[in-house]
Amino acid sequence: MPHDHTDHLSPSGHPFRPDNDAPLTYWQVMEIAIRELLIVKGITTAADIAAQIDAMDARSPADGAKVVARAWTDPAFKARLLANGSAASREMGFDIGSLRLIVVENTPHIHNVIVCTLCSCYPRNLLGLPPDWYKTRAYRSRVVREPRKVLAEFGLVLPDSIRIRVHDSTADMRYIVLPARPAGTEELSEADLADLVTRDAMIGTGLPKAAA
Amino acid sequence: MADRVRVRAMMPPGHVRTPAYLRGKTGIIERSLGDYPNPEQLAYRQRAEPRALYRVRFSMAEIWGAAAENPDDTLDAEIFAHWLEPLES
Known part of the structure; x- marks a missing residue:
């Protein structure tokens, strides 16, 4: 039959998602x-x-990416950003409200990663809403205990020569990682550099994209 | 505050911002953050006294012992002064 559909598959052959009709909690x-x-x-x-x-x-990781790209291209801005992340972000025109931001820098010997084990604190005013996995008990409990295994699951395998610094946002501060500028990007503009900065690079579960 | 501190190993009820996995553990003050309203009072709409807040750095060996993935990796957390016990350095 031309219309040989079944009750549980859509015309494109996918299962129907149940309606969200549960009573309010x-x-x-x-x-x-x-x-x-x-x-x-x-x-x-x-x-x-x-x-x-x-x-x-309207807030998204693109805001944080612009801050990172500015730090890569302007050493004086980078110094101000590491000294006071909130003031430096405001200087770029981002309305970050009462966000108290600490920026932690990756170096050839140190890799930083951010978590909030107690809930899901995240620099929303700069990066927008957190990814769902950031709020899961699995990420929150595992990244403080076995960060290397967790990062490997994100595709980031770090040698033992790089020390990992996990940052648990337990109180009033929020964090972003300032990743290292990728090699071979000397000619890129600040805007093109910002395109390389991913959300995960600023959480520390990834690295910036390589130059095209 | 001393450079070396131990997180108090107390287990009070209520809204506490000191993770259980760090209680009783020894670390070093990474930086001092200034005074913030005590969340243990703030959460219940009580008058929240300003309390000194610190970033404390722990080694993974200190937190997890022999189970640490890499003993020299570290973890930083924000801990209020009333949860910290100064140690001789």
């Missing part, structure tokens, strides 16, 4: 109730909340 109901109360009481508006969500969605 306790915390979802609580969030909606508080949000509606704040609006009814005139403390905030629906438009303010939508604008804040848009502002968060």
Whole structure:
């Protein structure tokens, strides 16, 4: 038959994903109730909340990549960035709010990697929302105990001559890694360099892309 | 604060920002971060006193003993002063 479809496969032959019809959880109901109360009481508006969500969605690892590329091309900026990550990011025009940023630098002998074992602290105001794996118990519990094995699973195998520094964001600071500038990029512009800087390179679970 | 510190091995209930895997472990102060409201009070909307916060560096050998992947790798965490016990260096 031309329309020989089954109940569980889409016309393109993929299984249908179940509808998301589960009842709201306790915390979802609580969030909606508080949000509606704040609006009814005139403390905030629906438009303010939508604008804040848009502002968060607009942030992406591209912002952090621009900071890294500037540090690669401007030694004075790099010094300011390592001394005070928040001030240097603001200097580039990024609205990072109250983010207290510490930038940790990879060298030929040191590789840095970031985690938040207690929850999922992440420099959202500079890198946008964290990847789902960053929030998993598996990443959070394993990267402090067997960072080399975890990095290898990301495709990053480091020799023993490179010391790993794991940074656990346990309190008020947030972290990004300043990766090493890839070899053979002397001729690249700052914008082209930023294209080499991946999100994972700034978390420390990867390295920047090689020059094309 | 001394250069060498030990994280207090206490287990109080509540919202605590000192990971259990570091309690009782010895490290060195990597840098001092200034004063921040004590999260153990802040979490319950109590008046949160400013407390000194430090970045403390631990060796993986200190944290995990013989199970460490590479004993010379390190881990830095932010720990509040009231969780740190100064040690003779």
